[in-house]
Amino acid sequence: MVVPYEGQSYSALKKRSQQDGRLFEDPLFPTNDRSLFYQNNSVGHVTWRRPQVRNTQ
Numbered sequence: 001m002v003v004p005y006e007g008q009s010y011s012a013l014k015k016r017s018q019q020d021g022r023l024f025e026d027p028l029f030p031t032n033d034r035s036l037f038y039q040n041n042s043v044g045h046v047t048w049r050r051p052q053v054r055n056t057q
Contacts, residue, residue, distance in 0.1 A: 023050065 004010075006028055017024040029035050031048040 008026075008028070013024055013026075025031075033046050036046060
């Protein structure tokens with residue numbers, strides 16, 4: 001059984017992003033180093049990138 005994180009529904013979030021014509025950004029998982037490391041553990045600055053989007057149609 002899948003339990004949605006913080007009540008988020010992947011399919012609903014994806015559908016909303018597609019309808020709005022924008023890429024999804026998760027406000028609960030911001031693109032910064034603090035999202036990846038517990039407390040003060042860090043490996044330095046992380047460059048966030050999106051995977052290449054492929055048209056499968």
